[in-house]
Structure formats: C-alpha cells, structure tokens
Amino acid sequence: MKTYYDLKGLLNYFVYRWVLRPLIFLWPPEVAHNKLKAFGLWMGSGGFGRWVLRKLFYFEDLSLNTLVDGIHYRNPLGLSAGFDKDGELTDVYPELGFGFAELGSFTGEICPGNPGVGRRLFRMPKSKSILVWYGLNNQGSEKISSRLAGKNFAIPIGINAAKSNLNPEFDLQESMADYLKTLKAFENIGDYFTINISCPNTQDGEPFVNPENLDALLAAISAIRPADKPIYVKLAADLTLDEINIIVDACVKHGMNGVVLTNLAKPEFNQEYVKDELIFHKGAMSGLPLQRICTQVIRHVYRRTRGKLTIIGVGGIFTAEDAYEKITSGANLLEMITGMIYEGPQVMGEINRGLVELLKKDGFESISDAVGSRNPLPPLDT
Ligand SMILES: Cc1cc2nc3c(=O)[nH]c(=O)nc-3n(C[C@H](O)[C@H](O)[C@H](O)COP(=O)(O)O)c2cc1C
Numbered sequence: 001m002k003t004y005y006d007l008k009g010l011l012n013y014f015v016y017r018w019v020l021r022p023l024i025f026l027w028p029p030e031v032a033h034n035k036l037k038a039f040g041l042w043m044g045s046g047g048f049g050r051w052v053l054r055k056l057f058y059f060e061d062l063s064l065n066t067l068v069d070g071i072h073y074r075n076p077l078g079l080s081a082g083f084d085k086d087g088e089l090t091d092v093y094p095e096l097g098f099g100f101a102e103l104g105s106f107t108g109e110i111c112p113g114n115p116g117v118g119r120r121l122f123r124m125p126k127s128k129s130i131l132v133w134y135g136l137n138n139q140g141s142e143k144i145s146s147r148l149a150g151k152n153f154a155i156p157i158g159i160n161a162a163k164s165n166l167n168p169e170f171d172l173q174e175s176m177a178d179y180l181k182t183l184k185a186f187e188n189i190g191d192y193f194t195i196n197i198s199c200p201n202t203q204d205g206e207p208f209v210n211p212e213n214l215d216a217l218l219a220a221i222s223a224i225r226p227a228d229k230p231i232y233v234k235l236a237a238d239l240t241l242d243e244i245n246i247i248v249d250a251c252v253k254h255g256m257n258g259v260v261l262t263n264l265a266k267p268e269f270n271q272e273y274v275k276d277e278l279i280f281h282k283g284a285m286s287g288l289p290l291q292r293i294c295t296q297v298i299r300h301v302y303r304r305t306r307g308k309l310t311i312i313g314v315g316g317i318f319t320a321e322d323a324y325e326k327i328t329s330g331a332n333l334l335e336m337i338t339g340m341i342y343e344g345p346q347v348m349g350e351i352n353r354g355l356v357e358l359l360k361k362d363g364f365e366s367i368s369d370a371v372g373s374r375n376p377l378p379p380l381d382t
Contacts, residue, residue, distance in 0.1 A: 004320055004354035009346050012056060016344030029121035044091035053095035059349035061356045066367045068332050069230035069257050069310055071156050071191050075099035075352050076367050080314045080335035081160035085138045087148055094154040097348040102335060104160030105196050106141045108181035111164045113137025114201060122280050127273035128342055132264055133283030135201040136165040145185035159186045162196040168203040172213055176220050187226055198236035198263035200284035206236060211246050218254035230257035232312060237262040237290055238269035248301055251309060258310025261297045265290045287338035291316025295329055299375050302330025306377050318343055320354020328374035
C-alpha cells in the first residue's frame, strides 16, 4: 500500500499513531468520543483554533472539485452520519479537509438512545472496526434546527433524518410523521437530506425495508420535499439483492436523487471480523468488515440504475485506494468515520492527495470522469 503523505502529513500520522491514539484509546470509546467532540468544539469556536487545524490538515486540488445534484463539493470526501449526532462541529470539518459533512441522525423527537450510556461503543482494533449500539441518541430536530438556523456553512451539509427510537411497537403513521417533522424543521438548513431507513440499533427493527411501508414513506416525503434539495436514502449493509432492488426501484419511482451505501454491518450476517473481538452481542460494526460488501453493493446499484441515481459510498475507507475503488465502482461521493478514528485526522488530506495521484495515473481530469470507470455497464435489453 502506497502512502500519499507529504512531510507534514507523515509527522501528523506518527504523532497520532504513536502518541495521541494510545492515549485516546485509554478512555472507553463513548467517553473518548465525547471528549474529542468537546475539544473540537473549543478548537472550532475561535479563529486561531480553526487556523491551526487548517495549517495542520487542509488539502485542496482543483481536480477534486465535483458537482453532484447541483451542489458544488470542493472534494468528494465527507464525514458520515453518526459522528456528530447533534450537529455541533460544523466549523471544524472544513478545516480538517472534508468536502462536506452529514449531520445526525436527527429524529423528530428527543431521543436518549439505547440504555447503558458510556457502554454503547466497542473498539475492535484488530478488525479495524467499531461495534455501535448507540440507538440514535440526539437532542431532537426542534432543538438542533433552532441552533443551526441561519448559520453559514463553509461546506455542503447533509441532514440525516431517522425515526425516533422510543417505541418498541412500529406504527406507520407515527413513524412517517417523525421523519416529516425533521424534514420540515430543516427545510431551510443544510444542502441535502438523507433518509436513514437502516439503523440497525432500534427497538422496532428496520420497518421501512418492507416495500409497502417504504412506498408510503417516500410518497409522503415527495409530497412535501423542498424543490431545491436532493434527497438520498441510506440502505443497510446486509440486505439481500432482492431487497436492495426493491428499495432502489422505489427511490427511482418516487424521484429520490440517490442512495447512501451503506450503514453498519450486523455481525450475525457478516463474518469479516476477528471473532474474539466481539465482546458485546448487540449492535453493528463499522470499518473494515464493511469495506468489501459495501463496494459490492455500490457496484450492483450503479449497474442496476445505470448511474442515474447518485451514490454516496461509505464503509471501510482508510486509504486513497479504498476511496478510489468506491469511486471507480460508481460512487459520486464518499463518506467516512472509522478511518479517521483509527488513522487520525490527517487521513482525509492523505486520501484526497492520493485521489489526485490516482486520477492522474488513470488519465482523468476530474473525479466525475472516474465515477464507475471500472464497473462497465451491461448492454441495454433490446
Ligand atoms: C459511532 C457511530 C455512530 C453511527 N451513527 C449513525 C447514525 O446515527 N446514522 C447513520 O445513518 N449512520 C450512523 N453510523 C454509520 C456511519 O454513518 C457509516 O455508515 C458506517 O460507520 C460506515 O462507515 P465507516 O466504515 O467509515 O465508519 C454510525 C457509525 C458509527 C461508527
């Protein structure tokens, strides 16, 4: 594996890998997450902190600029939903070199998440994964939207909407109203919406994988959607091909702009992790166990939709090669969390630097030229 660091990036890597990460990993993961968030908030709150972050981590190159569904991205690598569940660190992401950030998941109602606060995340370092059992904890769409209203964001912001995880009994009307409440609250905030129908950690499962429920939800969303905002639907990692096809076809039917592929992987359907690291038997895994299956889903959806749906590829991106594989398989944009936690905050710069090199090597002038380039479309039926 080649590295694409310059000297500064290499130094940042060694400091993170051999000094900061061992210290951060002394805290339990949920505690570490909260402390790093508080540090990020402090760094992002003043011009000097943001300047330091920019000097340390920022990278840009014109070949990474891309236009997707009418939105300009300065690079295709975004923060994935789940890192910033209350939308608090939007001043920091541009300086870290992200091209965009997806906030949330936000739910209609205030949602405490699953019980066991402080013990809902588990590191699996040999598997390069995190087992997540959060259950959609967030302050609720009302409070978060009033805090973010009127704020100018330096990069495109995605609003990830999920259904409140408060009730073990599924009720279709109530659940749809919950999603719509978030969409209404964020009508004038952010640049795109993601509808998360794939949280693996909710009490009532994933009821919108059911075609009738999904049809009703997407019809209701289409009826109230703001004209100028793309809407993407986020799929689970462990669906059958038939389930994927039904969801993707429903997205096309209801005029959704694309899909986010994919959410976390449940260990019962995924064997790509080191077995003795699974010490908690609820939740689902991020990172490397997801990498291969996620890229396969991207390849399948790109071919089925012939590139007509936007694809945001997310799952196990640690290097520029991982990112490029997803782009050449059909992803227009990318997101990540776990790679940043294991490799450090300089990794977004390294991935973007590497993408520039990989584009050049293949003779492409821009990211959009490379999308799907190693995933030829099957001939059309005549
Ligand atoms: C700690 C954590 C919390 C997450 N919470 C959410 C969430 O609230 N909503 C969501 O759509 N995805 C959530 N995810 C899934 C990520 O957005 C992403 O799909 C997944 O982690 C794969 O990307 P990665 O391998 O780069 O981490 C979460 C992931 C992690 C690691």
